Amino acid sequence: MSQGLLTKPQMRGLLAKRLRFHVIGAFIFSLSVVALYKFGVAEPRKRAYANYYKNYDVVKEFEAMRDAGVFQGVRPKDE
Template sequence: MSLPKPMMRGLLAKRLRFHLPIAFGLAIGAALTFGVGEPRKRAYAEFYKQYDSTKEFNAMREAGIFESVRPSGE
């Protein structure tokens, strides 16, 4: 009993028919991700330009969100 001969003729074309749509799909997905990611990065950068973490912390402390930090009035 012998092993069947491997298919050599047309092997590249067969592989390309399978892998080429996958490659295009991944490339389009990466382009869309980049297109969506950049505006989001700009929005975060704009938010943190005006964000004051100390002011936010004091507001949360006064609201009683933290159990280990007492409001400054007590």
Template structure:
């Protein structure tokens, strides 16, 4: 009694025929879910932040804190 030899011819093609569509579906699902669960809320948060952001107020606060060496704080 001997064991049957494994069929090696076309093994990769058969495995890919089964696994490739699954891998593509998982990849697309991951990409779409990442886009709508991570990047879209992040873009909305940045838009909301910069809607009320005052550049001059931020610059004056950093100047008063002494962040810039070339700009002297007012009042000194």
């Protein structure tokens, strides 16, 4: 009959202890997701737009669209 007694479970402050753990974990997780998005999506996208507009010629693009008949109020160049 002299078996080891079971320890009593912690009842007081259990919710606060678990919430503290999960809030810190959620904060670290959200910061890591933000960092991954910034360096994995946003920065390459900004670099791609910068490279595109570095060599972009507005007049040439307008003339190509005008010759293709995209605009309704602009006549083609050869008319």
